[in-house]
Amino acid sequence: MSVSRIVFTSLNYVGWGALDNLLPEVERFSPKKILVVTDPALEKIGLVQRVTNPLVERGYDVEIYTDVVPEPPLETGEKLVSFTREGKFDLIIGVGGGSAMDLAKLAAVLAVHEGKVGDYLNLTGTRNIEKKGLPKILIPTTSGTGSEVTNISVLSLDTTKDVVTHDYLLADVAIVDPQLTVSVPPRVTAATGIDALTHAVEAYVSVNASPTSDGLALQAIRLIARSLRKAVENGTDKQARIDMSNGSYLAGLAFFNAGVAGVHALAYPLGGQFHIPHGESNAVLRSYVMGY
Numbered sequence: 001m002s003v004s005r006i007v008f009t010s011l012n013y014v015g016w017g018a019l020d021n022l023l024p025e026v027e028r029f030s031p032k033k034i035l036v037v038t039d040p041a042l043e044k045i046g047l048v049q050r051v052t053n054p055l056v057e058r059g060y061d062v063e064i065y066t067d068v069v070p071e072p073p074l075e076t077g078e079k080l081v082s083f084t085r086e087g088k089f090d091l092i093i094g095v096g097g098g099s100a101m102d103l104a105k106l107a108a109v110l111a112v113h114e115g116k117v118g119d120y121l122n123l124t125g126t127r128n129i130e131k132k133g134l135p136k137i138l139i140p141t142t143s144g145t146g147s148e149v150t151n152i153s154v155l156s157l158d159t160t161k162d163v164v165t166h167d168y169l170l171a172d173v174a175i176v177d178p179q180l181t182v183s184v185p186p187r188v189t190a191a192t193g194i195d196a197l198t199h200a201v202e203a204y205v206s207v208n209a210s211p212t213s214d215g216l217a218l219q220a221i222r223l224i225a226r227s228l229r230k231a232v233e234n235g236t237d238k239q240a241r242i243d244m245s246n247g248s249y250l251a252g253l254a255f256f257n258a259g260v261a262g263v264h265a266l267a268y269p270l271g272g273q274f275h276i277p278h279g280e281s282n283a284v285l286r287s288y289v290m291g292y
Contacts (some may be wrong), residue, residue: 003212006257009149009171014249016242018177019139023054027172029135031091033061035084037104039096040066042141045183051095053140063087068100070274072264077106077117084111084134087252092136097192098154098278101138105169106153109133117155117285121162129166140169141180143231143244144192144279146199146252148174156275161268178245180239186232189244191279193228196248196280197221201290202261203254213258216250223247262289 013021026034032057042048043066055062065083069076084092084107092111094104110117112131119127138148151169154161182190200220203213227243234240266289267281276284 003044004208004212004257006210006212007151007167007170008253009174009203011172012149012174012176014174014176016178016238016248018175019050019180022051022137022139022175023058025137026055026091026093027058029091029172030229031060031089031135033087033089034063034091034093035087035089035107036062036064036093036095037068037080037107038064038066038094038100039065039068039141042096042100047141047180047183047224048095050180051093063089068096068103070097070099070277071156071161072099074118074121074162077103077153077155080107081110081117084108090134090277092134094136094138095141097142097188098142098147100142101140101145101147102153102155104136105147105151105171106136106155106158106164108136109166109168110164117164121155122165123162125141125164129164129168135172137175137283139175139180140245140248142184142188142192143178143181143241143248145286146196146248146255148176149249149252150256153172159269159273176245176249176256178241181241181245182235184235186235186254189235190228190232191277191283192248192281193224193231193244193279194286195279196244196251197228198263199255199260200224200251201286202263203251206255206258206261209258213254216254217258220247220251220254223250262292
């Protein structure tokens with residue numbers, strides 16, 4: 001009988017109002033200087049302030065970093081890691097979609113390492129990750145990437161993508177609050193939702209699937225199938241947003257422990273070369289790959 005390696009993040013808060021647990025968790029790390037990595041659009045609409053304001057009111061020194069773009073190139077990762085090293089931060093909080101959370105994980109770990117980010121890429125890197133790095137809290141504002149529960153940071157290269165991956169990239173705390181997804185536009189809701197659905201489907205049919213990952217994947221499929229269209233059509237549908245957050249979270253756990261397959265393998269070069277949003281690449285390719 002085969003043995004499956006099952007890995008989860010150490011602490012997760014999931015559900016409507018989960019963000020209320022942020023301040024107690026921050027206090028547990030006793031930070032002096034906090035870096036919040038987020039998307040500039042989230043700062044513009046005031047969403048990131050729901051994270052930072054309670055921290056500032058409690059007296060923490062908080063700096064917001066918004067040089068984050070979709071499908072972030074290697075250069076964006078290099079710039080953030082340098083900024084983190086120079087800033088002497090002792091806690092990293094990633095707020096946003098997969099790009100912001102991937103970059104936050106990268107900065108937290110590589111801030112305590114030498115060399116460039118490119119030295120640690122999975123396919124071409126020559127250095128190994130040896131230190132856990134700074135503590136990190138990840139807070140998704142979309143329902144799709146599952147980055148809050150994985151050990152991967154994805155970066156775009158000239159014509160494809162590569163990753164930095166190590167269990168030290170896993171979040172110390174993940175906070176999944178559906179309230180933070182209510183303002184996500186319909187197109188982004190659809191694209192990220194398809195990404196989550198693809199995670200679940202590919203995890204379920206993976207050669208590395210296990211009874212544990214199958215259970216996670218099947219429940220994710222159920223939740224997403226019944227609620228994705230509702231969330232796209234009415235972003236304020238509370239139950240649909242709850243289902244999508246839970247489905248994305250479960251799908252992330254499923255594919256992290258079972259892997260993904262052909263859809264994601266083909267989507268990476270589309271995103272890397274043509275800068276097509278990852279979820280939209282998956283949507284275009286999924287029916288063809290599954291048919292094959």
